[in-house]
Amino acid sequence: MQYIPNILFLIALVAGIGYFTKNIRKVIRNIKLGQEIGPLGDKKQRINNVIRIAMGQSKMVVRPVSGILHIFVYVGFIIINIEVVEIIIDGLFGTHRVLSFLGVTYDYLIAIFEVLAFLVLFGVTVFWIRRNVKKIKRFWSSEMKGWPKSDGNIILYIEMVLMILFLTMNAADQQLQAIDAAHYTKAGMFPISSFISPLFEGFSEATLIIIERTAWWLHILGILIFLNYLYFSKHLHIMLAFPNVYFGKVVPKGKFKNNEAVTNEVKLMMDPNADPFAAPAEGAEVPAKFGASDALDLSQIQLLNAYTCTECGRCTSECPANQTGKKLSPRKIMMDTRDRIEEIGKNIDANGEFKPDGKQLLGDYITTEELWACTTCNACVEACPVSIDPLSIIMEMRQYLVMEQSAAPNELNITMTNIENNGAPWPFNQMDRLNWKNEA
Incomplete structure (x- = not known):
């Protein structure tokens, strides 16, 4: 009978970690x-980004209030979970x-x-107030209705x-100490719970054990449910x-990915001696599809981006198109991509x-x-x-x-036609392009 709690704990631990592992494998x-993605390059810069951005929270503190509160929660959860190691050992071996x-050292750790x-506790309370009382705009956008709104509060x-x-x-x-x-070893310092402890004064030992064990379980x-x-x-x-x-971008943000097939096509068009009807060179890879219309056309990094989205809305709040009333919300783009790849899964x-x-x-989501x-x-x-x-x-x-x-939109088609015919985005013949200086 004395081993029943240990067995129950082992079952809960295995079930919790097993279900978590199953779902992470799905992700x-x-x-x-x-x-598939090609060679990444610049490993040193990527490791530096992890240390500075992911661990150091450097981009969070750009907005000091939410940034500092997030650091409280982030550091708190990481360090407090060291205590989970002790709980697991105690649960398995009855210590x-x-x-x-x-x-x-243990006293100071506690x-x-x-x-x-x-x-x-302080941080999440302020976050709850910001979401539900102050109602900061970025938490109340159209894409944040329903489950996304509930999820944040849960x-x-x-x-x-x-x-x-x-x-x-x-x-x-x-109190038991x-x-x-x-079996209640005198150990630990309790600077915060000592304010709660007086509430339990006068309770019997049996009652205190029930309270302590219930809270422990x-x-x-x-924690397993949260996981x-x-x-x-x-x-x-x-x-x-x-x-x-x-895996985030380490090249200048304005640099777009080059499409080799398009580059080769342009070079062919620019070569006066090229045969436009010649067969592609041996070994030349012709893309099956230009661009992306569904989640399966995106790269593994882009899908990782979608799963990583925190739905914080900083992207949308900074978007000039969104600020001027346009329908675009970068956060929604990421949420839609995640929803679609989940549907495919x-x-x-x-x-x-x-x-x-x-x-x-494209179309059904975005x-x-x-x-x-x-x-x-x-x-x-x-x-x-988070890049x-x-x-x-x-x-x-x-x-x-x-x-x-x-x-493409009509305005863009006109611009591209002008570039093709006139070598410039304006509807003027190349011979007339410098006429403006005669007016000066």
């Missing part, structure tokens, strides 16, 4: 459905505060954990509950932000392979109006705290519209 599978042999838990509630359970567990433990309860089960909730939540970025920043799960479903990213509203200014790319590049997806889909469907 990896879905990302790998994208087009209690097994790391207390560290002595004074004190640090408690201070960080308080800072996490995460905050889970974080609050986990921190309260941690402090409650310590407060009851402190004070009355010399069996709910805390670890809550598995990540797959269904925007907070998957907790895990994906680091690889996403590593479910299709594969059901059929063993992807069966055409009559849908695609409209041409959104794509052509973009000014390609890169404001969204610069604003993203997501919505512009690359927009440009891929624009390329598809122009080169596969000849569906």
Whole structure:
């Protein structure tokens, strides 16, 4: 009978980690459905970006209030989870505060954990107020209705509950230590839970043990629930932000990917001695499709971007097209891409392979109006705290519209026709291009 709690703990641990592993493998599978990426290059710069942007939160603190609060939550969760190691050992072997042999070091660790838990509580409370009371505009855009809005609040509630359970567990433990309860080693410093502990004064030992054990079990089960909730939540970025920043763009933001097939075609057109009807050179690769119309046409990095999106809305709030009332929202572009690749993944799960479903990213999720509203200014790319590049997806889909469907806006078609005929975007003959100086 004495081993039943340990067995139950082992079952919960294996089930929680097993389900999480299954879902993460789905995410990896879905990302790998994208087009393969070539050599990355500049490994040193990429590692530097991970240290500076992902670990150092350098792009978060551009907005100091939310940035500093996010650091509280980020650092708090990382360091407090060291305590999870002790909980797992205690749960498996029936020990209690097994790391207390560290002595004074352990005391200071518990004190640090408690201070960080308080800072996490403070941070998520302010975040909740900003979302639901202050109602900051970027959290109330059209794409944030329904599940995205609920998801943001659910995460905050889970974080609050986990921190309260941690402090409650310590407060009851402190009282049990004070009355010399069996198996409750005197260890740890409790700078925060000592304010809660007086609430439990006068309780019987049995009651205190029930409170401490209940908080302990709910805390670890809550962590396993939180771990598995990540797959269904925007907070998957907790895990994906680091690889996403590593794979982020390290060339100048204004530099677009060169399409070798188009370059060769232009060179052919410019060569007066070239035979336009000649067969392609042996070994020359002709792209099956120009640009992207569906999620499977995008690169693995772009799909990783979609899964990493934090839905914070910084990209959309900085977008000049969005600010002037245009339909474009870079955040929605990423959310739509993630929704579509998830839909494709479910299709594969059901059929063993992807069966055409009559849908695609372009049209069913993202409209041409959104794509052509973009000014390609890169404001969204610069604003993203985890190096997501919505512009690359927009440009891929624009390329598809122009080169596969000849569906560019009329203004752009006129401009391209002028460039082709006159060598300039203006409707003037090349012989007349310098007439302006005669008017001076």
